[in-house]
Amino acid sequence: MKQGLPEAFVQAMEARLGAEMPAFLASYDEERLYGLRVNTWKVPVQAFLALSELELRPVPWAESGFYYKDGDRPGKHPHYHAGLYYIQEPSAMAPAELLDVRPGDRVLDLCAAPGGKTTQLASRLQGEGLLVANDVHPDRVKALVKNIELSGIRNAVVLNEDPEKLEGPFEGFFDKILVDTPCSGEGMFRKEVEMAKAWRPDWPERYAAMQRVLLRQAARMLKPGGTLAYSTCTFSQEENEAMIAEFLDANPWFEVVPVGGSAVHQEFAPGRPDWLPAGYARGAETAGTARLWPHRLQGEGHYAAVLRHRGSVGGGTPAAAEPERGLRVEPLRPREARPARKGAGRAGAAAPAADPLEALGRFAAEQLAAGPYSGAAVVWRGEHAYAAPKALPELDGIRVIRPGWYLGSVAKQRFVPSHALAMGLRASDALRSVSFAAANPRTVKYLKGETLELAADELHIAQEGIQPKGFVLVCVDGFPVGWGRWQDGLLKNDYPPGWRWT
Template sequence: MIKLPDDFVRKYQKLLGKDEANKLFTAIKSQPSKKGYRINSLKENKQVSYNTQSHIPVIPNAFYGEISGHDPEWISGTVYSQDPSAMFPSYIINAKPGERVLDLCAAPGGKSTAIAEQLQSRGLLVANEISPSRAKVLRENLERWGVTNALITNDKPENLTRQFPRFFDKILVDAPCSGEGMFRKDQQAIEYWSQDYVMKCQERQKKILTAAVKMLKPEGTLVYSTCTFSPEENEEIISWLSQKFELEILPIELGTNQVAKGQPNWADHNKKLANTLRFWPTAAIGEGQFVAKLKLPAKPEMSMTGSRKENKKRKRRLANIAPNKAEIKLIAAILDQFNLPSALLNWRSDCLIRNNHVFIPAQDTTGLHVRILANGTELGLLKKNRFEPGHQLAMVLAAQKQTRIINLTANSYTSYLHGEAIKVNTDLKGFVLVSYHNFILGFGKVANQVLKNYYPKGLRF
């Protein structure tokens, strides 16, 4: 049985009244957490083996149910496991193809993958995560999802601010928080909780948001979300944003009565705080969540500090270079065998080489001084007199119907994920895509009816 902190119980009895508070406590203690998943619209094959009868309200291609990280649907980037309530912030940001969007606290990648779908490979997604270990997971999930237009960074928000002043059309800040909304699925969140921790989170959220506002274009949209109930981290933060930066609190229409309004009386009584949304576990959508949508004025008063020019004295990164004719020929010998999605059609003119890695950049990073983990689509690696396609390319090629495919059996599927060579009966030779149940998993190379395994070592089971 979950034991809630005494201070937490007293706090929400005071805020909600004893009857409503007891309903919340019962939902946390006695009701099972909700699990959900989304189906990737960027992939050609969307026919999953899971039950798709129980739809999550409002969110497209989203269903209640539990998936396994060992299933081909997950390995291929066809599904993403995500708390149902956590799907709403990226839905609310409503990114349009061609826009520049920043997901500032992006790991593990659920919201970034959803934004990437909205952009449809057009425009720019900057997905940032300050933690190196979590940033690695973010990169893996975006590559698995088949995203071509992401710049993945691992840096502090204030460092990004100097590089991207007034740059983004839309910014999502899913802020680090006290995690009260995760209590019924995360015992550590309960153990870590205190009112002092709530206030420390508020201080950190203000620092992150101050950086975010500096990167937002005039009339740009900021979506702020947390997975906590705490007014200090929700209504009070939105009130602070509205007063300090003159951001307008926008209404959010979802078309469902399962979501509650924010509480103006839990902050400064600004009536527009009722435009914000609260997801309570008692409503049975998912775990606890808060979301607000705000708009920057057309002429923001806030002065900008820092710019890319200020960083010219820093040590320059190694230059990216365009491939020569011989290198183009090596790359074409592989790529021309596959059906390329639209994002890759102009690879000959768009691709660059850096340390022998061939990639199509999502963003020109000349003079950009941030920690970059990935930029756009890595096509593969140039080695002596040959080109070796990369794993991300396989995930992107899954957007189109392909013919150079080896379909695995149940036993060979397990062997492939282990990194083993596999005996195959095929007339195909050279690099091929490897699939199981029509879900593309990665590359292999066939010679003498043996499939050499190119599934990345870091992903193997």
């Protein structure tokens, strides 16, 4: 692999590493490592390990992370389609883990696409609190939305905006912020050979200019007492220790939370303030940041710094106890308060809906055993309904791609549930469900979009008196993968074409 590394990069690394350089270069001839992270929002780690046939071993710095063997294909398994795990490079699991998100936190993933770290943060929230995932690139946001929906996340808002426009509405708003910045990518050369070919010596300086702005913007959106994690997948000190040292000098109310080389994170090497040029007053504090070296641990190259806001800010007053304001919302009416309608006693009756909210309420009454969004704020965008997390600030003028959990849409006075709704449900939430084992041939047939023969007695009916005809939540080993509609011994397939097994 050494022959494929840019000469200027090799020279820079020799100057940094000295006697460690032979071990560093030798790591490029080692086989790539592959990882996945269990989606603990859907399934506890131990339950997944008991269910899965994959041969896994733990990633030391991520409690839900595991290495899998080269040759295994977890992306071609029904459990992947059920959102039970996310395929993720092991070192990339570190920054979100270090942020130490807790249920109930308000969290921002500022550079979120394609969503690996976003879904990791969501797992830590366990459906409580708020997750705002933003990315400036429209095409990459599509992948972000899909991964959020696949993971069954209910409390996320997806934005596609320049971070500068977020500073005002979100000033002093978040408890935790992840800034996984675009970078020169030197730590990914073993994983992505094309990146090594494209690299140029001026990339660290070019990316540092962008990172400096992103870090400053993120800091403004953090609450006093909050925590910010900054990360890159590169080795250059310009994008790493120098960025943090410069930030600390300009923002004295921030401090480094030591992680590199700590007793808890022994795999992580400490930051290298000795690589900094003179002139940084607080440069020594970057020893508490973390470097993940491919020749010292089983993963690719990364850098991470955890910063804590110590209190008051010079210039600018942080937001406090904001009122619950924001997007236009309508509360979902309780089931018992819904008006009676003609034909309501007949299963699947097509009574006309007085308004979209009534269509949604009727769907919930006739198809769901429980309302997982009951009491939530239901946001309408035309005929599309979303369950919006509470306490959002005003987002006028902001490109909001998903204002919350996408529930579905109204067409011809009927509510049509979304795939995102199915993925965010539990099997027990539906009045009708069916669960196939992962090895059952009908599982792959469903994931390919085929209509299935299914006897009525194979359905699980949650309540007495419910007829089998209607929407069915289709599950694999008890975990939802999508919708079907049962009628006369057939399960018509509603699995989205863009998601199908190929």
